[in-house]
Amino acid sequence: MTKPPEKNSFKNKMGLSYAYGPEDWETTLGNIDRNIFSGVEIPGDFLDCKNISTEFKSTGMEIFNVRDPLPQSITRTIYGQTPNIVEKIKKQLSMTLKKVSGCSCPNISLDFGIDLALGNPERRDFIISFIKHTAPALHAEKVCLCLPARIPMPPPATAESYFSFLNETMYEGIRFSADIHPHDHMKSTSLEELIRWYRFDMNIVRFVYEPEAGNLIVEKILEAWFAVLKDISYRGPIIFCPKIASSSHFIRESERLARIIKTVRL
Numbered sequence: 001m002t003k004p005p006e007k008n009s010f011k012n013k014m015g016l017s018y019a020y021g022p023e024d025w026e027t028t029l030g031n032i033d034r035n036i037f038s039g040v041e042i043p044g045d046f047l048d049c050k051n052i053s054t055e056f057k058s059t060g061m062e063i064f065n066v067r068d069p070l071p072q073s074i075t076r077t078i079y080g081q082t083p084n085i086v087e088k089i090k091k092q093l094s095m096t097l098k099k100v101s102g103c104s105c106p107n108i109s110l111d112f113g114i115d116l117a118l119g120n121p122e123r124r125d126f127i128i129s130f131i132k133h134t135a136p137a138l139h140a141e142k143v144c145l146c147l148p149a150r151i152p153m154p155p156p157a158t159a160e161s162y163f164s165f166l167n168e169t170m171y172e173g174i175r176f177s178a179d180i181h182p183h184d185h186m187k188s189t190s191l192e193e194l195i196r197w198y199r200f201d202m203n204i205v206r207f208v209y210e211p212e213a214g215n216l217i218v219e220k221i222l223e224a225w226f227a228v229l230k231d232i233s234y235r236g237p238i239i240f241c242p243k244i245a246s247s248s249h250f251i252r253e254s255e256r257l258a259r260i261i262k263t264v265r266l
Contacts, residue, residue, distance in 0.1 A: 010226045010265045012234070016254055017041035017206065017241035019067040024247045029059050031251040033258040038062060041206070041239045044069035047096065053103035063105040064237045065146065065177070065204055069096045076113035078130060079123045086130070094137045101141035107203050109146045109177045114165055115157045128168050135171040146177035146203050151194050152184050159197035166201060175203040180225065182207060183215040191228045199232040208241045211253050222264045 014037050018025045039062035046052050047069060056063055068075075070093055078089060100108055112131070117124040131145070138145055149162050166174060176198045186194065195202075207225075209215050217240070229238070240257055244250045 010230050012229070013038050013062075013064070013237040014261060015039040015041055015062075015064045015237050015239040016257075017067070017239050018046070019043045019241060020208075020243040021245045022247040022250050023245070025250075026055070027247045028250050028254070029055070029061075032059070032061070032254050034060050036258040036261050037254065039064040039237060039239075041065040041067055041204075041241065043067050044071065044096075047099045047103070053105075063103050064239060065107040065109055066100050066103070066105055067109045068111065069093075069100060069108050070110060072111050075110050076116070078112065079117070079126045090130075090133060093134060097137050097141040097143050100143050105143070107144045107146050107177075109148055109204070111148050114147060114162060115154075118157055118161050118165075124165070128165065131169050131174060132171065135169075135173065138171070138173045143173075144203050145174045147174065148179050149176045149198055151178055151180045152186055152189070153194075159194075163197045163201070176201050177204040177206060178202045179206045179208055181209070182217060182221045182225070183209060191224060192231070195228060195232065199234065202234060203236050204239060205229065205234065205236065206239045206241050208243075210243045212244060212249070217257065217260070219260050219264055222260060226264055 016032065016037050017040065019041055022028070038060070040056055041064055042052070042056075044066055047066065049055070053063060070089070074089060078086065081089070097108070112127045114124075114127070117127050134145065147162070147166065149159070150157075153159060153162070162176070166176065178195060178198050180195075207217060209217055242250065242253050244253060
């Protein structure tokens with residue numbers, strides 16, 4: 001008897017993000033389906049928790065990414081700061097990278113406000129220069145810097161301009177975090193067109209959504225995106241980033257996602 005074809009053979013690692021809550025995240029750790037979710041994304045303030053990597057390793061979870069280990073209030077306003085303050089930020093980032101490396105985490109995501117720089121050549125050059133200066137520390141700690149690229153991207157920003165920005169950093173340890181907002185209006189553009197500029201330079205794919213506002217990731221959404229990511233040979237982790245304040249709701253959402261992923265992927 002012929003075995004039926006797999007619905008969508010997609011074997012990438014799956015993760016859950018704590019970047020948008022809940023605050024009492026510790027209560028969720030024993031309730032995550034480890035057969036589906038093998039890792040997590042943590043917000044930068046988790047680095048202040050003692051033995052944070054042990055918290056997750058003890059439950060069999062990797063840390064895929066640290067989101068905003070420097071707050072956006074710092075990174076998005078770095079342009080125009082005095083040289084003394086910029087130097088302090090560089091030192092703070094260097095110390096932060098050591099913490100991230102100590103967690104055996106391969107990636108950090110930092111938002112430098114590229115969207116604000118695209119129409120301002122001086123600001124753009126300043127941010128590129130700052131990122132280039134981080135390259136030695138990134139290399140020493142074996143951490144990849146992921147620049148958030150929103151999908152779909154609001155105008156006037158374009159994927160081409162983000163790709164050009166990345167190229168000008170001239171360091172292979174700087175990549176993209178493809179932040180997919182699946183409930184945003186996609187116009188008539190195909191999913192392939194939305195992500196094709198990033199396909200060779202993505203270390204992370206994140207699905208950002210708001211279950212508490214009624215925006216749920218459903219089977220149809222995952223089927224479509226998994227098919228596209230498979231077609232472009234993306235091999236990195238897929239991180240689900242629900243904006244949820246309640247730990248009990250977070251657990252229920254993780255269980256719901258696990259059931260959908262099993263249906264779509266296996």
